[in-house]
Amino acid sequence: MENKFILTKEEEQKLYEPIAQYIGKIQEQLDDLRREGTDEVVFFQSKIDAIKRDKSLKGEEKANQLQLNRSELDRALKVEEKNQPLVDKLIKDGEAYLKEHYGQDYLRQVKQAVVAEKVQEIKDYAVILQKLQQEHKENLSKLQDAREIKDEKYVYKNRLFDAKLQHEKNLQNFKDRLHDAYTNKFHLLDLMRMSRFTVAQTLEQKWTNYCYNFNMKRFLLQNGLYLAILLVFIALSIVTPIVKNTQLLTFNNVLNIFQQASPRMFLALGVAGLILLTGTDLSIGRMVGMCMTAATIVMHKGINTGKVFGYIFDFTAMPLAARVILALVVCVVLCTVFTAIAGFFTAKFQMHPFISTMANMLVIFGIVTYATKGVSFGAIESDIPKWIIPKVNGFPTIILWAVAAIIIVWFIWNKTIFGKNLYAVGGNPEAAAVSGISVFAVTMGAFVLAGILYGFGSWLECARMVGSGSAAYGQGWEMDAIAACVVGGVSFTGGVGKISGVVVGVVIFTALTYALTILGIDTNLQFVFSGIIIMTAVTLDCLKYIRKK
Numbered sequence: 001m002e003n004k005f006i007l008t009k010e011e012e013q014k015l016y017e018p019i020a021q022y023i024g025k026i027q028e029q030l031d032d033l034r035r036e037g038t039d040e041v042v043f044f045q046s047k048i049d050a051i052k053r054d055k056s057l058k059g060e061e062k063a064n065q066l067q068l069n070r071s072e073l074d075r076a077l078k079v080e081e082k083n084q085p086l087v088d089k090l091i092k093d094g095e096a097y098l099k100e101h102y103g104q105d106y107l108r109q110v111k112q113a114v115v116a117e118k119v120q121e122i123k124d125y126a127v128i129l130q131k132l133q134q135e136h137k138e139n140l141s142k143l144q145d146a147r148e149i150k151d152e153k154y155v156y157k158n159r160l161f162d163a164k165l166q167h168e169k170n171l172q173n174f175k176d177r178l179h180d181a182y183t184n185k186f187h188l189l190d191l192m193r194m195s196r197f198t199v200a201q202t203l204e205q206k207w208t209n210y211c212y213n214f215n216m217k218r219f220l221l222q223n224g225l226y227l228a229i230l231l232v233f234i235a236l237s238i239v240t241p242i243v244k245n246t247q248l249l250t251f252n253n254v255l256n257i258f259q260q261a262s263p264r265m266f267l268a269l270g271v272a273g274l275i276l277l278t279g280t281d282l283s284i285g286r287m288v289g290m291c292m293t294a295a296t297i298v299m300h301k302g303i304n305t306g307k308v309f310g311y312i313f314d315f316t317a318m319p320l321a322a323r324v325i326l327a328l329v330v331c332v333v334l335c336t337v338f339t340a341i342a343g344f345f346t347a348k349f350q351m352h353p354f355i356s357t358m359a360n361m362l363v364i365f366g367i368v369t370y371a372t373k374g375v376s377f378g379a380i381e382s383d384i385p386k387w388i389i390p391k392v393n394g395f396p397t398i399i400l401w402a403v404a405a406i407i408i409v410w411f412i413w414n415k416t417i418f419g420k421n422l423y424a425v426g427g428n429p430e431a432a433a434v435s436g437i438s439v440f441a442v443t444m445g446a447f448v449l450a451g452i453l454y455g456f457g458s459w460l461e462c463a464r465m466v467g468s469g470s471a472a473y474g475q476g477w478e479m480d481a482i483a484a485c486v487v488g489g490v491s492f493t494g495g496v497g498k499i500s501g502v503v504v505g506v507v508i509f510t511a512l513t514y515a516l517t518i519l520g521i522d523t524n525l526q527f528v529f530s531g532i533i534i535m536t537a538v539t540l541d542c543l544k545y546i547r548k549k
Helices: 009-035 038-053 059-141 146-193 199-213 216-244 251-276 284-298 320-349 353-372 383-388 398-415 417-427 429-434 439-464 477-487 499-519 523-548
Strands: none
Touching: 009 038, 009 059, 009 146, 038 059, 059 146, 146 199, 216 499, 216 523, 251 284, 251 398, 251 417, 251 439, 251 477, 251 499, 284 320, 284 353, 284 439, 284 477, 320 353, 320 383, 320 439, 383 439, 398 417, 398 439, 398 499, 417 429, 417 439, 429 439, 477 499, 477 523, 499 523
């Protein structure tokens, strides 16, 4: 029954020809209108740019040539402007014709043909498998020798493999044919619009290409963890109202999640650069504790009651704004100094960051605990959070600090030479060095950038918590930051990762922790959830790496 829909190449071409001819006539008119207008605008603009770059032309000669070509450009622009209404009308007519006829007169029949051929191919493949199996049984029944039986099984296995290979090739041909039928439309539009597609056409084209390249195994490998976490979160959203008689997904709860995630975003963005270089940082939590203590001391409400190396600091004589800035500078400097030390040993002596940052972790914790005797330094001035992270109509502006950090780090990673070098060194440091990139400078830069971000994040956390600085604060935060990066797709194999992935990872971990806390899950059990997520994320990352090899 399906065979009546099957089209030969000649029949498919006959369906396409009327459309191509109609659009072709429109295209000829467009080409005529653009010949002395748009085409010459492009030509003379390119010529002017070439003259500007030509260093052999001097003074008056260069000015004369520029003036001559600019006058020609002005003439061409006037022609283009004059013809533009007719050009727009022709394009509109062409698009209307394609909308009315392309899908109905051509694409629908091609779809039906591909579906029919695919059904027939599946039936033919089943027949082939049955035939091969029958022949194999008959051949085995005639054999007695064990070696000959083994050879027959080997031959049968190869025949099955060849049949499967041919079957998959045929299915791919059907997929290619249908995709070509889709893309022919964009080719016609491309010529008419000179590659200036509308937003809707661009989205349609991207969706078409996505569907064509979609692979379920690859999709699950790349997004399986996100889907699993999403399902867990949905389950928690259903269970929480039943168990705790409170809604999880409320506007205030979502704001709270983003508010808690904001300082941690700085930490994750910092360590993401190190992971991109196949490194890590185990000292993040201790740096947070160090900076929380330092910032609380500087911004403390009244004279500090706690001592540092036996000395009581008093910053109350300074203006409040100056204390806020000083606290930020102290946090950034402290973190940058320690990350720079770890970075130097990593870059200069090729020490693994696990070792250099672990040493930092021990040194920082030892110094801060010894200096402060492990005491908490209480609260900061209550007006400071209102300055740094005020709430505007209930909206916590600390989120805007995180957004600013995301934009800046995205720009550094994607739009600067340092960012490109970061990916290059992370992907292959030997090749990067050969191509002239300073691996030492890039590594140091990544560590320094991480230190600056750690300092900012700790300063914001101090404002969010209104102080309460102590050496123990931030314990385990390095695991959260690293886990967020791994879940977000920043690979420990190096050179692979996106800022968007880091953002998603931080939000996922913060939301999951928040949900489990509301549900009343013990903190120790929350570590179990985090451990499982990290293990799963790294396993999936390793599978991607193995498949590439």
